[in-house]
Amino acid sequence: MIPHAPLLATLLPIISAILIFAFRKYIKNYEGWIASIAALLSVGIILSMAKEIIEQRFIYDTYAWIRTPSFHITLGFVVDEISFYIGLIVAVVSALSCFYSIKYMKGKHHQCGYYTNLLLFMAGMIGVDIFRKSYTILSVLGVDADTLLLLDSPLGNL
Secondary structure, eight states: OOTTHHHHHHHHHHHHHHHHHHTTTTSTTOHHHHHHHHHHHHHHHHHTTHHHHHHHSEEEEEEEEEEOSSOEEEEEEEEEHHHHHHHHHHHHHHHHHHHHHHHHTTTOTTHHHHHHHHHHHHHHHHHHHHBSSTHHHHHHHHHHHHHHHHTTSTTOOO
16 A cells, blocks of 8 residues: 555645646646546556555555644545545546546646646545545535636636
């Protein structure tokens, strides 16, 4: 298994989305390929957890997020057999969506916003699946889903 695989499977689409948005002027017309590669890498990271899921039945990772003398907040991931398969399905469907959208979005002026939001939506779905406390990522998922829906409307000129 790749070390810190649950964290990487969630963070890779987020980091890729930020980079696509930040460098949108330099990667014009390549956003779809970059998003597809990032989504496929996330699929590979999730697949790397398969052996450990089969042998141990679950993966439990915690990371200290905020630590003070009086309290601490941890970020936790729990991947069991069901969440592994759901995360894999989400990642594969998202990767296929990115790949299919390359031709569909060709010539559209808001490709950057579309792929940024598609990757954030992917990260949100995977995060809801494997976060120990899913409510922390639900707000990101809700805002991103609304943005994806409004992107093709007259209001959505990203």
